[in-house]
Amino acid sequence: MLRPAADGRRPLRGAAGPAPGHAGRHAMSSTPLAPPPTSRRRLPQPWLWQVQRLLSNYLPLLLMAFLAAGTWWLVKNTPLLDGPGDKPAPRHIPDYRMNNFEIQRIGADGKLQVQVAGDELRHYPDTDTVEIDNARVRAIAPNGSLAIAEAKRAVSNGDGSDLQLMGDVRLRRLPPGSGPDAPAELEVRGEFMQALANAEILRSHLPVTIRQGNSTLQTQNFEYRHLSGELRFTGRAQGRIDTRPGAR
Template sequence: MATLAPPQAATRSRPAVPWIWRLQSLLSAYLPLLLMAALAGGTWWLVKNTPAADEVVELPPPRHDPDYRMHNFSLERIGKDGRLRGRVEGNELRHYPDTDTMEIDSVRLRAISEDGSITLATAHRGVTNGDGSDMQLYGDVVVQRFAVDTTGEPLPTPELVVRGEYLQALSDAAQLRSHLPVTIDYGGGAQLQAQTFLYDHLHGMVSYSGRTTGRFETAPNGKAAHRATGAAKAQP
């Protein structure tokens, strides 16, 4: 599946900081932005199906059949300033009334922060509950974050990329996690591969479990590098 990319822009130099600090800082921006894009779909559905105050609604018997479909759709969230903040696109959207969930085929998410940085996510399938508080991506999941240059234009190369077969974003717990292997690439040529992954935004914690391997560049020219291999256990 081809990933989306913002327009080309000039690169800029950034001061060197420890890789773990950079990773935690970048991941802290993922959760609210990804959830904001997911909520664009959830908000649209809730508004559309909110009955009038004097309207009597007779609930149908539970069934696991879609009561609504959308094909080749695009849903957008606009901020108070009138600017685009989030977009959800897909080949087909299906809503299931018995579980109040929405399934999206070939889901594509775009979230734009106030400073102009962009988070893009693609997957074969997305599943979200009615209020968008639980967003799950399945199959060839790719999430990218693009920073901006001094003019506010997005840089051509993502500063952080997460790849895997599954990714879940939970707004109530403020967590981004996966029980399946993930690969994380971030600026400076560093890469981390883990069997499971958890980012806890409330506690500012990134943790992994199972066998984890990492490769970290130690020089700006990328000639020198260290490779680490070991097992990491997620903190409770």
């Protein structure tokens, strides 16, 4: 049952049913907000629509940051120092490193599009993967919106189609013309986040916290499908929806 709080915020608690593709998983239950057969968690639509809208704008920026930054191209096209001859079988040892690096991609108009930085970048030839310690990524949309992704560790496959962020993951979308320290329009935090470029999916199997304005949602997992605009989560969820006039 939803009851408005004295300060105009509305507490949100409940249980969500399993999303498609998660058969066999059991979610924690609490008092249902509506009688069966409704099984999927439903939020007040206006706020949920705002989150979906911001995510729909955010995900392309995030994918652009890692697919178009040039990191993978740089690693793959670095000249090899070894001469011709038989090469030994690859081992899980980096064949390329960059320390305290920063890579920028500049658009045809001379403006910064993407910036990728980190303490160390490593490429492993046996698995064709790239790892970045303390990864920091900034992507700027044509309208000036800024997307920032930060994590203790980032791992990507060779073509950048499967990116995983691990450890104190923080994703932020900032309004046009703002700096990196400005209040975020949307923030997603957790310990793990995966971006699948080909399917245009952003997801986590671990708990995440989503903040938009003064509203907060905490879920046991998270999946956003950009192609369909769907935001899904299963298990127990709770949050606060700010219903005061002027609240985002």
